[in-house]
Amino acid sequence: MERYFQPEIECASRDEIVSIQNKKLRDQINHVWNNVPYYRSKMEEKGLSPDDIQTIDDLKKLPFLSKYDLRDSYPYGLLGVPLKDVVRIHSTSGTTGKRVVAFYTQHDIDLWEDCCARALVAAGATNEDVCQVAYGFGLFTGGAGLNGGSHKLGCMTIPISSGNTDRQIMFIQDLNATIICCTPSYAAYLGERMKELGLGPDDIPLKAGIFGAEAWSEEMRQDIQKTLGIKAFDIYGLTELSGPGVAFECSAQQGMHINEDHFIAEIIDPDTEEVLPDGTWGELVFSAIDKEAFPVIRYRTRDICRLTREKCSCGRTHVKMDKPRGRTDDMLIIRGVNVFPSQIETVLLNNGYGANYQIIVDRVNNTDTFEVRVELTPEMFTDDLGDITAKQKKLESGLQAMLGIKAKVTLVAPKSIVRSEGKAVRVIDNRKI
Amino acid sequence: MSIKQISVFLENKPGTLMEMTSLLAEKNVDLRALSLAETKDFGIARLITDDDAAAMDVLREGGFVAKLTSVLAFAVPDEPGGLLKLLQRIGEAKVNIEYMYSFLGGKEEDHAYMIFRVAHTAEAEERLRELGLIPITSETFE
Incomplete structure (x- = not known):
């Protein structure tokens, strides 16, 4: 039987959801108009006042908020409450520029943790479960979010953070952890380490995992499910909006329900900024309609995604988003062709390789060079040069079929590709353009 | 009776052979014979040693892919x-x-x-x- 953390909201009718959204949107616009000079001046520039925003259909009148706008308003430019009401901050890793610092009131934390608790219940967790939170703790939202959600649900929570893989396995076994939350690449690594230790899926009590904070493919899901003997669920979130739990997967394991009572999602054409209909791929835009300290309206996530409102077998009524296909800024343009790292991952997993790879792009004599470094597994290695060369060629033709351009595959020793125990470094772009 | 040879995957980058031999030296493994085969992208070293078990362990721990062949x-x-x-x-x-x-x-x-x-x-x-x-x-x- 399907369980819900907040059934009255998670299974509300479309009309109820829209009416909640309309009301919260009006309140939120009043909030930012009165308390955040940035939004007020942006609205005034467009000749808008709060009265112009009555329903979610009016959302499209409002200007977008970009990563650069957030950067320019660092640190306090979007703050919506006096600092004395802020109880915590989190921050992005800042890999693509200046960090974004997000502020939270107690109300904001509560709503965020509710979202994470919904995700845990959707993954099958109850208060009988033991939840090991192996996301990083600290400024990163992963650890704090799932930890809070797990508390709300009443699970015994192991705030182990990331890293120290052998200790992770020991705690899973000794404390009977049934749920694990971490990045998918770390889950895959955990599986590899278990194999090395001679442990199989039946040797650990885990039954489900919630994996997010980086892109992963359906093949990688199958892989993790098999090695860890669990059901693997995706979770989506952004520090700018709260953290993990903006959207989460349910038992259907097909798309993530967006918590529509807190977030309104739109899909736009990234070039024309025009709003696109459901079912169309485009850039995902979010408005947080229930946040006090760090109100974010029409934030362009840069994730390429689509929305679907088909009835879900789990009974939840909130709109679903697909796993993002890539990011507008993760997307590489190599020799004029759009390449998403997730496509490369799919080819590797289909050919029996692990998900550990690195893309190296450079420009020599005005032509892009494109190399994919792949770890050779001990099972793949034979004493036969021709055999290994054939494997290399097979990957190259698989990549060409998927991407439409030629890539050079280089096989490297296992574990030689740097893997942080958080996010994997997938792309090295040495082009100076 | 066939004998065992150790085949080792070598990335084509400076220092790989040195790294392999220094691992073997650390464990006092004596090389009796060595042959290298290579393509432009990678190579395979084939070794006959006086202690296959020690050699395999130290190579694997050191991050090399190695296999015993007859x-x-x-x-x-x-x-x-x-x-x-x-x-x-x-x-x-x-x-x-x-x-x-x-x-x-x-x-x-x-x-x-x-x-x-x-x-x-x-x-x-x-x-x-x-x-x-x-x-x-x-x-x-x-």
């Missing part, structure tokens, strides 16, 4: 035409050689040793034995 070794008189005679017999036995390499300095003086990688090692060995060609055992190297 090869046949024969003593060859260290004189002109010595190898020719051996190859003629192998030809008579209709055994196909994938690759071979040599080393000196085994227990028998005046002899060189040839290592052969052949398809279907056990079957090939049987046919060679029928012709009176007896492969040497690993004791010769220890």
